[in-house]
Amino acid sequence: MKKTRLIFLASIMASGALLSAMFFLLGTKPPMESTLSPAFQLFGKSTASMSRALTRIVPVNDIDEREFGVSISDKYASAESTGTKEHAYVNCVLKSVTAFARKPFRYRAYVIDNPHPNAFAMPGGVIFVTKKLLETLKSESELAAILAHETGHIELSHCLDAVRFELAAKKIGRATAGKLADLAVNLLLRHSYSKTQEDEADSYAYRLILETRYDPYGLPGAFASLSVSGGAPPERREADLIRDYANSHPPLALRIEKYGQKAGHWRKSHPLEKRYSGVNNLKELACFAEKSDYPGEWMTGGIKRPPGRSNQ
């Protein structure tokens, strides 16, 4: 064997041994026994990019999206009560979250009565939050993270992608045909990249939270709160090809792990920086911008284990 190759071989063996020793000593374990979700997320990047390109080509823009959003909000503004304390509180939090929004929308949130903890975004800057969500989350930073996530969907044009053909067709008086085209595309392709879009929105939300005064652990904390809201905490699961492909969202366990690690990494590099949690703010429905002197809300230093994971 040539000398170079021998050295190469020895290096690889040593690297492999070191790597194995590192895992052995650190005891690193993934949140799930096995899952195909990250792989589908990766593969979905190509179709997500294609979808994005398609939206670029279709003659719709932010103005069209804004008008669409106005029509939606008009419908809900009249139907739902906008004078509640929850409504005011959520919009107060939303205001601080959307400080970095680029799209020319007036972002507004509506609190709807629904037994499931959920939030969803509509084109044009409209966000819906269920009352149950406010009961499920533990702190204002978690709520901010959820609102940031939904804002991310809008800012990254995920919502626009879903209605592009309808908006384009509306211009020529063929709104129904456009709706049908959107439906067809969504049915055929949506599953392949919906997890990718969720991941992009998570990433946007995390970056946004870092820019605010909220605790970065708010994002993984929100996922943890949602995972336990149905009952048992996330368990280790096996991979399932159909389920992992068909799920529109990545598993909560993975999202908790990912952003818990990121938050911990950020904390390690910013040990002294104070960040606001807002547990009492959520309870009292008084947003951080109005009241930030609750005791024990400012977090600083230490590395928290990602919430929702069992001790190992």
Place this chain on the structure above:
Amino acid sequence: MEAFFIFIIFIIIFFLWLSFNRQKKTVRLLEKRIGELEKSVSPLPGIEHGRDETPQAAEAKDISGRKITEKQVPAKETTPPVELPKPAPAKAATVPEKTAAPSLLKRFEKQFSANWTGIIGAVIMVMGIAFLGVYAALALSAVYRFIMICSVAAVLLSLYFFLRSKPSWGDLAQWLRSGSGALFLFACLGSGGIPGLKWIDDRNAALGLLMAGIITNLYFGYAGRTQVFASLHAVISLAALGIAPQSGMTLMLAAAIALLSISITFRSPWDYHLLITIAAFFTYHLFWYNSPGAGGSDLQTAERVTGIACVASVGIAALFVHYRSIYSDKVFAPLPFIVHLLNWGFTAAGLLVYSTGSKWNTPILAAAAVAAFLLSRRAKKLKADWLHSTDTLIAISILLFSLLTLGRWGAGPVTIALAVYIEMVAFHIAAVKHDSGFLRRISAPLRHMAAAGFIITGFASIDKKSEEITLMNSVHSLIVLAAETLFHVYQCRTGSAGYDSIDSYFTGDPRGKTAASGVFLAVMGLLAYIILIRYPWAGAAVSAFAVMLLVLREKYRSPELKTGLFLLLPSVQLIGWIHISSRPDQGTAMDMVYLVPFLVSAAAAAVLSHDGPENRRATWPGIYLFTSHLMFTVYMAAGPFSPHIAGTAWLIFSIIYLEAAGFYGKRTSDPGGTTDLHLLHAGYFLIAAFITRHLLVDLQLEDYIGLFHQRMLIQTFAIAAFIYWATAGNERMTGKYRSWISLQPLMWELALVFAVLIVLLEVPQQWHPASWVIFASALLFAGNMTERLGRFRLYSVFFHWAASFSVAFLSSTGSVPSDRWIDQNWVGGCAAVVLQFFHVIYFFKKSDLSSAVFPGPLAFLDGIRTLIDRKKNPWIYYPYFASIALFLYWSFDRSVLTLLWVAESFALFILSLAVKENHFRVISQIGLGLCLVRLIFFDLAQSGTLMRAVVFVGVGGMMLVMNALYNKYRDRF
């Protein structure tokens, strides 16, 4: 009276049957004689076939009927006409004129005249006497009636004496004697039991008189010297005894009658008589057993013993009838066989009624089996093969029944199955060694059934909850395992494995190709393992067993063990995996104690890999078994610490396998033939397993080590490993193995995929376009470095397209929640544009796509290569130009767009200078022209004053520089 008539009718029927058989025999004898006569008649010349119609036809005539003269007829033809030899004097018939078979009517007439007149005559006379007796009975007392009947019997007997010397009256005389005996017996019977004839009250006296009658009949049967009379008198004697009141004494008397009757058969091979005797005694015994006051299930011990003794004595006596040299016929005779078999059956059935369900039946039956076996040995000495085979099988059957009764001693089904198995193995060994033909043929299926029975019983008896049952089952299974192993060794040493084959069932040849013992060993080993599976040493035990079998196969070159091992090794491994996986709380140390021995057996399978009669070896089963088990062992060992260790370890092993394949490939003598190929394939499998695990498990890993994700370290290590694979050179494999030629080059692609993976996961989206440009340049560089990687030049085009696409559609979209300019997407886009500029120059100068060669699975890319190579401009450069235009359009404000597009045109112009391409210059000028139009119609009209100034200055400045450059480098165009 009814009993009497029934008795008479029975006699008639019996006579009819006997007579029919006799006539049949006679007819056959006659036909045989006629045949012989025909053969002995010498044919006259000219006469080809057929028979002459008359003896006078033997005159010298030719076919046409002309007389043959002396001249024509040879010497022998002048002899007097041939006379048909006279047949033996027939009793009452003459030789028929026609030598055709006598007609049915004539035959019937002859038989009737010869026999039936006598029979019917005697019967009618007896009936007449009976009527006389009836009449006399009404008038006389019982004793006188008795005397009267005896007198008639005496008359008949005297007639016998008178007629027996007459030549034509011999048969009638015999029948008259038999008739007299029957009458006398009837009288004796009636004296003690029939109303109207009964004159003796004392039971014993009546029995004694009856015995006198029976003895008389038996003597007449003996004196008759034919089976007919012997059977007749035996049957009527037993029938008469059956009519008397039943007791133990009557049974003993019946046995005595049967024994006497059987003793007569020692004179000649009287199988019919023997059959009738034992059938009659069996019938009588059944009747006796079911008679009230005699037999029954509540017999006392003495009565039981008496019954057993009687039945056994008759059975044994009948048994020994066939143990004479007159039965040592090579040709199988069905009648003695049937009689012998029926005798066994009758004896067994007769003894069975006395069974009390006692456990002592076991040794008794065993002793009977031994006795039967010894008898069969004697039959072998007598050269009576049929008898030997029959009694051997009987002995086996009795022993089988004996073993089945072991349950009465507390033995479970597995113990009994074990005993039966050992019996059948011993039988098979004995049959193959000492016997031939039938027994040898039947011993194998019996052995197979016993082995299969044990296996099925073993599996059905598994009870994991009971320690006691588990222990017992394990002991049994180990005994069977040892026995089967020793048996197989014996087969190998003696060359008798063919007699244990399964394929002989289908071919009919008693000696087949593949013995069943190999398969049985495997299944039995599996059974033993499943029974013992929960013990920590079970893995070691079954592995040791497998290694032992491997050694045996190596030593004895046994193809059966090859089959068995092929079944055993993968099965125990798989079951072991399932078992270990189902008990996750045992701890790593215990798991390793269990699993590591399987590695030893798998490695042994690769080393001790004899295959076929020559010195050929098949190492591949051992290689793949070892590899799969190694993977599982590492997975289980590392899992509790970190699930990410397993994939890394598999990748390390793949490299070791690659080196091992290279090592074996260099060996000039490799009896395994393709050991290197299988090692290589195992290495590929390890890589595939790593990739699968990486997708399923490692991708979830978000933990950091320093600044990097831990997952990135795995991916980097994987890239290094794939490059090591890709740079492995092996001339032997290149020239020999298709998989090496097809798959080996793809390791480069695999490394590239993982590099892309790192970018997608670790690099922020903003910098992806720049990353793709770097990839494109690096691949182009690598492709130009060595022709072996020529296809990388095409891949660089793909990355160039990806960069262009990202710049155009992705860098200009999406927002970033940050005010810092460095975080903005357009920064990444701009960096990509700049890098791509230099890449395009490099590509233009060094991008010979024509020589790129693709490995097998990627051959379809050659079409794309050809397409691009023909016209690079529309495939490479125009997309780049368009992507910049779109990027600028979607990323920046409309007011600076003209300036930016002019900058692009300027860059294009520089590019045309750098690569000396006129076409680019033309495009840049077209672009510039369009920008000028926009400058006039948009910027002039809509932009603000300051912006307008900036744009105009910028555009003007660039145009001046373009002009200066053009004039300076005019000669390049």
